[in-house]
Amino acid sequence: MFDDLETKIINQLQESFPLCSQPFAKLAEQWQTDEQVIINKIQALLDQGILTRFGPLYNAEKLGGAFCLCAMQVKGQDWDTVVSIVNGFTEVAHNYQRQHRLNMWFVLATETPEAIAQIIQQIETQTQQKVYAFPKEQEYYVGLTLSLS
């Protein structure tokens, strides 16, 4: 399903990408290919949605911002309306439907910690439904990368 170069890009570049003048040339040397071939391949993987991002992954908390996982219990007849209201907030970074009484789970990313409570309140007002907040109290370090065999 994935060729050798795609597998290398996905497995190795999830960990880190070189920070030097010609990073693709450096990879090309290691992988014995051409830098333009790598560039084109990454572009193709992005275009196909196999990669969702390429670049620096910022830690919003270090920039003064905040994250908060939230959940809602949304009834079937309200589902589409609530999805469009919640997704309409630019502060909603991810939103997943999950199989549970709490069936909508989303992550808020805001520029200030105070904004989390404000956005939650706005969502509650607009949807007329309760938002359960699950702020992170402790993060246990992990370093998983998804591997292709």
Added chain:
Amino acid sequence: MMKQLSATDKQLILATQAGLPLCAKPYQQLAQQLQLTEQQVIAKLEQFIQCGIIRRIAVVPNHYKLGYTANAMSVWDIDDDFIDALGEKMAQLPFVSHCYQRPRHLPIWPYNLFIMLHAKDKSTIHTQIQQIKQQLQPHYQRYELLYSSKILKKTGLRLNP
């Protein structure tokens, strides 16, 4: 707490948060755009990595498209006295991608430990759950497994520093 960021820092963050330019010299291209030198851009990004503003420079795959279609959030009701020790232990498991302590919302939500699992099928998830159970005994009361059935939205983080 807002870190002290210079005007240049902010410009660099704004220019790169959607991604790096896909060209042979991406840092040089950023430098031109921001009227800096390539060396300044590289040094600044290195500094951001060192202080944790940037977690890493990398590619982010879509789990589903890699065949990791079973993505489960396992949630556990753990005795408060043991949660830190057990959280650290769970984070060491090779199939765990995130592990967090979060608040309970009684009565609807008694769970305080969230462990994210990824696999190519549900039977693998169940094997992982058995392993977790063994390690958490006797300090968990109950657990649930929430599968994601649909991505409703997934955008990268957008900051406006």
